[in-house]
Amino acid sequence: MASARSRSLVLLTLGLAWWVAAGSGAGRASLAAQDAPPLDPTLLDALPFRLIGPNSPSGRVWQVVGVPSQPNTVYLCTCQGGVWRTTNYGATIEPIFDEENGASCGAVAVAPSDADHIWVGTGEPAQRQSNAPGYGVFKSTDGGETWEHLGLERTEQIADVVIHPRDPETVWVAALGHLWGRNPERGVFKTTDGGRTWRKVLYVDDMSGAVDLEMDPRDPDVLYASTWQRMRSGGAEAREAGPGSGIYKSVDGGEHWTRLTEGLPDEPLSKITLGISQQRPDLVYAFVMSGEIGAPAGAPMEDFSGRPTRRTSRAGGMFRSDDGGATWRRVSPKLPSRTYYTKFSVDPNDDQRLWVRDLLLWRSDDGGRTWVRHNMQHVHDDLHGLWIDPGDSDRIVLAGDGGVDFSVDGGASWVQGVLPLAQFYEVATDDMEPYWVYGGMQDTGSWIGPSRTYDNEGITDYDWIKVRWVGDGMAIQPHPTDPNVMYMVENNGNTSRLDLRTWARTELQPSQQRARELALAPLRWDWSPPMIVDLDDPEVIYLGSQYVFRCRMLSVDSDGYADPRCDAISPDLSRQQDRPFPEIGEGYHSYGALFSLAQSPVDHRVLWAGSDDGLVHVSRDSGRTWTRVGTSLPPGDHSEGFVSKIEPSRAAAGTAYVAFDLHYRDDPRPYLFKTSDFGRTWTDITSDLPAWGSTYVVREDPTNPRVLYVGTESGLFVSIDAGSHWVRWKGNLPHTGVRSLAIQRRDLDLVVGTFGRAIWVVDVSVLGQLEEALGRPAFLFQPEPAVAHNIRYTYGSGVEEVNGDLFFRAENPPYGVVVTYYLAEDAGEAARLTISDPSGRVVRSLTGPGSAGLQRVQWDLETDQAKAAATGGGTASENQRARRVAPGTYRITLEVAGTSLTRSVEVVAERAERARRVWPR
Numbered sequence: 001m002a003s004a005r006s007r008s009l010v011l012l013t014l015g016l017a018w019w020v021a022a023g024s025g026a027g028r029a030s031l032a033a034q035d036a037p038p039l040d041p042t043l044l045d046a047l048p049f050r051l052i053g054p055n056s057p058s059g060r061v062w063q064v065v066g067v068p069s070q071p072n073t074v075y076l077c078t079c080q081g082g083v084w085r086t087t088n089y090g091a092t093i094e095p096i097f098d099e100e101n102g103a104s105c106g107a108v109a110v111a112p113s114d115a116d117h118i119w120v121g122t123g124e125p126a127q128r129q130s131n132a133p134g135y136g137v138f139k140s141t142d143g144g145e146t147w148e149h150l151g152l153e154r155t156e157q158i159a160d161v162v163i164h165p166r167d168p169e170t171v172w173v174a175a176l177g178h179l180w181g182r183n184p185e186r187g188v189f190k191t192t193d194g195g196r197t198w199r200k201v202l203y204v205d206d207m208s209g210a211v212d213l214e215m216d217p218r219d220p221d222v223l224y225a226s227t228w229q230r231m232r233s234g235g236a237e238a239r240e241a242g243p244g245s246g247i248y249k250s251v252d253g254g255e256h257w258t259r260l261t262e263g264l265p266d267e268p269l270s271k272i273t274l275g276i277s278q279q280r281p282d283l284v285y286a287f288v289m290s291g292e293i294g295a296p297a298g299a300p301m302e303d304f305s306g307r308p309t310r311r312t313s314r315a316g317g318m319f320r321s322d323d324g325g326a327t328w329r330r331v332s333p334k335l336p337s338r339t340y341y342t343k344f345s346v347d348p349n350d351d352q353r354l355w356v357r358d359l360l361l362w363r364s365d366d367g368g369r370t371w372v373r374h375n376m377q378h379v380h381d382d383l384h385g386l387w388i389d390p391g392d393s394d395r396i397v398l399a400g401d402g403g404v405d406f407s408v409d410g411g412a413s414w415v416q417g418v419l420p421l422a423q424f425y426e427v428a429t430d431d432m433e434p435y436w437v438y439g440g441m442q443d444t445g446s447w448i449g450p451s452r453t454y455d456n457e458g459i460t461d462y463d464w465i466k467v468r469w470v471g472d473g474m475a476i477q478p479h480p481t482d483p484n485v486m487y488m489v490e491n492n493g494n495t496s497r498l499d500l501r502t503w504a505r506t507e508l509q510p511s512q513q514r515a516r517e518l519a520l521a522p523l524r525w526d527w528s529p530p531m532i533v534d535l536d537d538p539e540v541i542y543l544g545s546q547y548v549f550r551c552r553m554l555s556v557d558s559d560g561y562a563d564p565r566c567d568a569i570s571p572d573l574s575r576q577q578d579r580p581f582p583e584i585g586e587g588y589h590s591y592g593a594l595f596s597l598a599q600s601p602v603d604h605r606v607l608w609a610g611s612d613d614g615l616v617h618v619s620r621d622s623g624r625t626w627t628r629v630g631t632s633l634p635p636g637d638h639s640e641g642f643v644s645k646i647e648p649s650r651a652a653a654g655t656a657y658v659a660f661d662l663h664y665r666d667d668p669r670p671y672l673f674k675t676s677d678f679g680r681t682w683t684d685i686t687s688d689l690p691a692w693g694s695t696y697v698v699r700e701d702p703t704n705p706r707v708l709y710v711g712t713e714s715g716l717f718v719s720i721d722a723g724s725h726w727v728r729w730k731g732n733l734p735h736t737g738v739r740s741l742a743i744q745r746r747d748l749d750l751v752v753g754t755f756g757r758a759i760w761v762v763d764v765s766v767l768g769q770l771e772e773a774l775g776r777p778a779f780l781f782q783p784e785p786a787v788a789h790n791i792r793y794t795y796g797s798g799v800e801e802v803n804g805d806l807f808f809r810a811e812n813p814p815y816g817v818v819v820t821y822y823l824a825e826d827a828g829e830a831a832r833l834t835i836s837d838p839s840g841r842v843v844r845s846l847t848g849p850g851s852a853g854l855q856r857v858q859w860d861l862e863t864d865q866a867k868a869a870a871t872g873g874g875t876a877s878e879n880q881r882a883r884r885v886a887p888g889t890y891r892i893t894l895e896v897a898g899t900s901l902t903r904s905v906e907v908v909a910e911r912a913e914r915a916r917r918v919w920p921r
Contacts, residue, residue: 610643
């Protein structure tokens with residue numbers, strides 16, 4: 001399928017060209033640098049990324065689809081982790097979509113006539129603040145081994161894919177369309193030639209897309225579709241109902257459609273999903289929401305959880321038609337809690353049994369008239385996907401915000417699959433040894449875990465610790481001198497200080513009462529508010545509403561509780577959106593709050609603030625005065641976008657980088673700028689970043705300011721020439737959105753916080769030296785120090801190994817010293833490496849590849865003599881300790897093609913005082 005892969009890449013290039021050509025400022029991002037970039041991205045393949053987790057909790061799985069002819073095979077469509085597959089009913093699950101630029105999955109379908117034909121529609125069809133867009137339709141004809149991109153990239157969100165039962169080349173796609181803007185590429189699309197061409201066969205308007213599509217099991221020409229009128233007006237507000245929402249039927253394979261209305265509410269409808277009986281296909285169910293979020297009309301109605309609804313209409317509920325949609329009657333007034341759910345299934349073996357996925361799992365055994373809460377013990381709330389084996393209704397697969405769970409007894413018990421899909425808004429690191437990683441996770445609070453362990457098994461779920469019990473975790477920072485203390489933020493500004501020794505939590509968010517005391521306007525908080533720890537005083541943090549607050553811990557008692565005082569040190573630094581917002585769906589507005597804060601590591605008096613409506617301010621006197629500097633940015637669409645990240649340089653106090661994110665304004669292009677004079681002037685360094693992929697974060701390398709890292713919706717990018725050229729750093733990192741980056745400066749690791757594939761770590765010690773290396777025929781990089789630690793065997797080894805396959809294991813880095821060198825050309829011989837001890841005696845001889853490029857050789861700290869000797873009679877850990885060298889300074893010599901290069905490396909002993917001591921269980 002090499003030709004399919006090539007065609008996919010060609011179509012991707014054409015799609016990116018479309019984004020560049022669309023709208024004002026076209027061509028800026030991808031055409032700025034016409035010359036070939038100096039860095040060959042394949043060089044970076046020598047630097048592998050390493051997944052560290054966490055696995056549990058997992059991230060959002062939107063849909064699960066089984067294969068009736070292969071009942072142990074299930075495909076998982078994840079919100080930003082691509083497509084996964086299990087062939088053993090969840091014992092192991094593997095990703096099959098890592099190379100495709102469409103990690104946000106909306107729908108997956110397997111052809112009934114050929115299980116090797118798999119179609120994927122990208123773009124999760126929700127309307128959350130955290131939604132990521134998709135990139136059209138992909139197809140595999142070899143069971144997911146290779147994929148072909150088949151267009152429809154402008155739809156952005158695809159809710160359903162239906163394949164003809166006898167012809168896998170005939171497919172219908174329900175496209176929901178853009179979330180943050182109007183567009184005509186929405187509705188129902190049809191292909192009869194395997195995706196080479198598409199026709200839009202059902203279209204309502206440019207704000208209403210198709211959200212569900214069902215086929216009559218007797219006749220593939222009979223189709224039902226539901227449409228949904230909805231739009232977010234930026235990050236804050238959404239319209240959820242309108243005349244564009246409705247139910248349609250076709251009896252000629254989608255060529256013509258009739259709107260079904262008899263018995264359905266005539267009030268503005270919202271999200272509608274459909275289900276058909278497999279025994280009596282004229283029996284059709286519709287789960288209907290009506291109205292908008294707002295004050296209930298009349299007496300409040302209860303949702304499935306028994307809570308009063310907050311909708312403006314009481315007309316929705318579960319509807320039933322016994323005549324193929326000609327007439328409908330409401331069988332239950334129960335409503336979903338919100339449009340985030342609204343999904344249900346009809347048992348393929350019992351059309352009176354319905355399953356609703358809401359916050360919890362609900363079941364009806366009488367056609368939707370009455371409902372009971374089904375068992376969800378040990379299952380994460382927030383449910384979206386359900387597959388019932390048509391050959392055995394006791395075999396159920398359930399999916400939601402916490403991953404996927406499998407049952408063989410009708411949901412009486414559940415087994416969670418190993419699926420590392422965590423979605424991170426922010427990541428940070430401390431200076432422990434090994435250092436720990438801190439992260440704020442979508443939906444499941446804040447977590448900390450080790451970047452590596454000293455255990456042979458690697459990193460497991462038991463190594464990760466939850467430090468905030470509920471809500472969406474956002475910014476999180478460790479106390480710089482006491483890693484048992486940390487500061488963390490949740491959605492909408494909920495901020496706290498936590499001492500792990502006593503689990504003492506001090507809430508820090510300034511209240512509205514505090515705002516009145518300070519004569520401030522009512523406080524506005526972004527969904528993801530910014531927070532940083534002061535570089536001079538670790539008992540001070542800066543926190544952003546529309547104001548910058550300095551929160552100082554006046555004292556900390558013996559139990560770990562702090563006495564905080566928060567004061568505003570700025571005026572309103574947003575566009576001061578106290579004016580009426582435009583009509584939802586008619587104009588853009590944000591939260592009117594800050595989104596990014598930063599402090600210069602060169603001059604700690606320099607503070608930066610960026611708002612979610614495009615403003616950039618700087619203070620050069622610790623917050624006493626502020627200057628708006630964004631007015632001098634180059635003109636463009638970014639002017640009212642989210643200032644997603646400000647990165648002050650470590651080289652000069654007046655130098656900083658700013659990334660803008662405009663996907664909330666229906667603009668997927670990157671925007672990246674640099675100032676060297678405190679914001680008086682700016683340079684556009686977006687350069688040759690791909691034109692599809694919003695910029696979320698920018699970081700400067702701590703050893704070389706010409707090396708920059710950028711996280712975008714299209715993945716991770718690196719520049720070694722100060723932003724003149726960018727290359728995608730793909731390697732083994734899956735295609736997914738990178739929303740957060742942190743650099744551990746002691747170990748020179750880049751921590752990559754993805755929004756759908758958990759956290760990855762990569763060694764970047766080479767990157768700061770790479771530009772110099774590329775100008776040499778041969779180059780030996782300075783290696784990082786190695787810790788001579790004792791290896792633990794917590795989970796056993798060999799015959800003693802425990803836990804089986806349903807156990808998350810993330811690899812540790814290789815033991816010892818990584819020796820990296822560069823060869824401009826093939827040497828025609830192997831490279832020779834010798835390691836000498838402090839006395840000059842050679843203790844180890846190694847060989848490495850002599851081919852051009854970056855090469856890496858691992859020294860495991862053992863000597864040639866130890867390698868040649870028989871294993872001792874002690875334990876594995878004792879034997880390893882006896883075979884390795886003593887701590888000290890060692891000399892590494894590289895000899896290749898007549899060139900001899902040397903470096904020194906430190907081998908240090910394991911330092912117990914730097915290890916984490918507090919485990920809050």
